[in-house]
Amino acid sequence: MRDFQAEKQLIRDYYDALDTADDADIAAEIGRITGPEYRWRGYHPFGELTGAEAVAEQFWRPLRSALRRLQRRQDVFFAGQNEMDAGGVWVVSMGNLMGLFDAPWLGIAPTGKMTILPYCEFNRIEGGQITETAMYFDIPHLMVQAGLSPFPPQTGAHVMQPSPAPHDGLLFGPHDPAEAEQTLATMNRMINDIGRWNSGLPLTEELARSWHDDMIWWGPCGIGATYTIERYAAQHSGPFRAGFTDRTKTKHVCRLAEGHYGGFFGWPNFTARPTGGFMGMPATDKAGEFRVIDIYRRDGDKLAENWVFIDLLHFWMQQGVDILGRTTGIAAGAKP
Structure with missing residues (x-):
């Protein structure tokens, strides 16, 4: 029975290193666990990036500079075998990135207040490395917290996405x-x-x-x-x-x-x-x-x-x- 524990631990260790790294070391931490052809897919305006330096320079460093003392607050974490043609073992993390919005990001003016960026990330693990990532994050949600109105009134409710009702979404151990x-x-x-x-x-x-x-x-x-x-x-x-x-x-x-x-x-x-x-x-x-x-x-x-x-x-x-x-x-x- 495949329990994906090694892949989960790899991602947990990676998050610990990435989230505590100095800004100058972010690219090195990403590069330590990714290959030279590392593929990263992100929300507009980032799109698709290749390589650790591009991901660090274009996404993580500006975000960390804007949302100071950034915390990763996970609500869901699991892994498994991809049933699609691309195959592979993937690890999924969902939650919020939270920090003090103290500097502009993507032209959004800072508020000086605690701000969250909802995110979900899929990481493919091959040979003990992350070979590709899909990371989507709700930029308009952050814009609303900054007092902006990116869209007309919506049909549903604007709320912070909470953790699962049973509070059992962090699947760190093996499961049936x-x-x-x-x-x-x-x-x-x-x-x-x-x-x-x-x-x-x-x-x-x-x-x-x-x-x-x-x-x-x-x-x-x-x-x-x-x-x-x-x-x-x-x-x-x-x-x-x-x-x-x-x-x-x-x-x-x-x-x-x-x-x-x-x-x-x-x-x-x-x-x-x-x-x-x-x-x-x-x-x-x-x-x-x-x-x-x-x-x-x-x-x-x-x-x-x-x-x-x-x-x-x-x-x-x-x-x-x-x-x-x-x-x-x-x-x-x-x-x-």
Whole structure:
């Protein structure tokens, strides 16, 4: 039985070293555990970076300079075998990066107050090294904390994404692989339903196939969180389906589970064409990519909670709207 303990410990040791490193040593700490072709995928405006120095210089050093005394506060941690064609063992960490917002970041003016940046990170482990990372983080959530309004009023609630209801999301030890198989099966049933958009059932009945009635969808800033199948259908799933056409099939780079937790990410997950308006924005009729990370908690034979990271800044850039630039006054293409 594969328990992924070595891979988990490698990531835990890496986080300890990275989070306590001096700014001058960040690239060295990343380089110590990554190869020369290390691939890092991040939220707009960072995109895809290659190599430890690029990741340190463009993301970690500026963030650490802006959010002083940065803490990593994990809520979910698990590992497993990727069931997609890319394969490999991946370790997932989700939570918040918290610090004192004392210097500008991405053109966002500092507040001098405690500020959080919700994040989720997938790391692929090969030969005792991290070979690729997908790290999504909710920049608009930080913008709202800084007093900015990047989007029109959202359909869900703007809240801080909390830890799982049972407070058991940190899977540092080994877990029964049968539980992971059941979690993956439940996720795949849900993915199949979403991917069709034409199950022939009313939306709430379709959702009830995979979700508990008191489900919680912890959506990103700009869409927001929603509670119960009925409200999720009314406040996100229904409006989303009504606002798009030509949705492509779902494609994931990585999909895995351990215990009652699982997740996936794509680059992109799918494309769709906004024809009915979305997030209070006008329809553009231009196909756009959705880069998404989803983390799930299964309870019994259905899903109970879902934490969602969507690179909405990237999506709207494809529609000709520079959300970050127009909100901060920093033009698109400026160095992060």
